[in-house]
Amino acid sequence: RRARGALHAVRALASAPRASAVPRARTGAPLGTAVDQARLGAALARLASAPVERLLNRPEAPAAQALAERGIPPRTIEGFLRPLLAALLYDPELTTSSRCADLALHAFAGGRLCLPEGGADALPELLARSLPPGTVHTGVRVTSIATTAVTTAEHGEIRCRAVLLATDARTAGELLPGLRVPGFHPVTVLHHTMDEAPDTGASLLLDADRSGPVAHTAVISLVDPSRAPAGRALVTSTVLGTPPPDVDTAVRMHLARLYGTSTARWETLAVHHTPEAVPAMTAPHDLRRPVRLLAGLYVCGDHRDTSTVQGALHSARRATTAILTDLGAAGSLNRSEPLRTAA
Numbered sequence: 001r002r003a004r005g006a007l008h009a010v011r012a013l014a015s016a017p018r019a020s021a022v023p024r025a026r027t028g029a030p031l032g033t034a035v036d037q038a039r040l041g042a043a044l045a046r047l048a049s050a051p052v053e054r055l056l057n058r059p060e061a062p063a064a065q066a067l068a069e070r071g072i073p074p075r076t077i078e079g080f081l082r083p084l085l086a087a088l089l090y091d092p093e094l095t096t097s098s099r100c101a102d103l104a105l106h107a108f109a110g111g112r113l114c115l116p117e118g119g120a121d122a123l124p125e126l127l128a129r130s131l132p133p134g135t136v137h138t139g140v141r142v143t144s145i146a147t148t149a150v151t152t153a154e155h156g157e158i159r160c161r162a163v164l165l166a167t168d169a170r171t172a173g174e175l176l177p178g179l180r181v182p183g184f185h186p187v188t189v190l191h192h193t194m195d196e197a198p199d200t201g202a203s204l205l206l207d208a209d210r211s212g213p214v215a216h217t218a219v220i221s222l223v224d225p226s227r228a229p230a231g232r233a234l235v236t237s238t239v240l241g242t243p244p245p246d247v248d249t250a251v252r253m254h255l256a257r258l259y260g261t262s263t264a265r266w267e268t269l270a271v272h273h274t275p276e277a278v279p280a281m282t283a284p285h286d287l288r289r290p291v292r293l294l295a296g297l298y299v300c301g302d303h304r305d306t307s308t309v310q311g312a313l314h315s316a317r318r319a320t321t322a323i324l325t326d327l328g329a330a331g332s333l334n335r336s337e338p339l340r341t342a343a
């Protein structure tokens, strides 16, 4: 079974589903009867319009358990919600907190998920471009931090008035011993290019049957053509958990079944395996971990809120607000005296 959820995309808003839209199945009837599908559409619509505070007040349990207890038909869970949540949370076993799962579904149903045009680097580059020249230095490795100084591998010590540590959770724990380091979900992403895009449109294919290593896959060049080599199509696929030994071969075989076409002539552009890709958000999950450790020392990143770009940005806003308050500059940012950030 292949359940087809729509991939929300900046470049493909036309394909973004409304909360009331019922996800379509490509083959068979993985989403159950018409009544099941109507119920699912109504449930997604309710989720999309529910205030976040109400979602956060729901009882918290592992997402898989919460799903089973909500009166949703098992075929709807197995055929659509489980693979969708696994894709959104990078968590195939759905051990994630049900509150985080609700937030992910809320964002999905509200049609606010997107892909940055040009790739994941585009967002930080856009943010950096809006700052005065010279504010951000990249390629500098921080080896230790204190409230008044950052020591770097390349440029020695840099004095400062406050430090905001914005690294991944593992490095944050090394630079700030005692900081909690969460568990992680491994993720492997594979990019294949071909002459012609498989005939699926700009949809995200979810493998509801777990019949191979691929959790989800999409013809990304139909969403964002700038990611593909000139004149070629690009399929991007994700493997969750520990990948099989010959991951590319196993993925090609699986993709052939999912797209219903031979993948023998597809070219493998890249295979990226990230063992500590996404911080786990097991229940109970604290969505607002402290970002102010003491006056002059702050930490932000996805490990302080939710394991998403949005979570990382939200924690950064909390941290910068705390810094400005401590420096007596709340409400105004002195652009001539930038704060040092370790990231």
Ligand SMILES: Cc1cc2nc3c(=O)[nH]c(=O)nc-3n(C[C@H](O)[C@H](O)[C@H](O)COP(=O)(O)OP(=O)(O)OC[C@H]3O[C@@H](n4cnc5c(N)ncnc54)[C@H](O)[C@@H]3O)c2cc1C
Pocket: 140, 141, 142, 143, 166, 167, 168, 171, 187, 189, 274, 277, 278, 300, 301, 302, 303, 306, 307, 308, 309, 310, 312, 342, 343
């Ligand atoms: C394959 C994959 C796919 C993902 N897909 C999505 C998605 O579709 N949607 C979504 O919302 N999230 C997604 N995520 C998660 C998302 O990328 C992260 O939640 C987000 O990047 C976290 O941002 P961050 O700023 O907290 O940390 P990071 O993005 O990890 O940034 C930390 C920075 O710190 C730097 N750094 C580390 N150590 C040092 C040091 N010693 N000195 C100086 N700098 C240092 C690193 O170079 C890095 O630039 C995905 C993650 C992966 C791995």
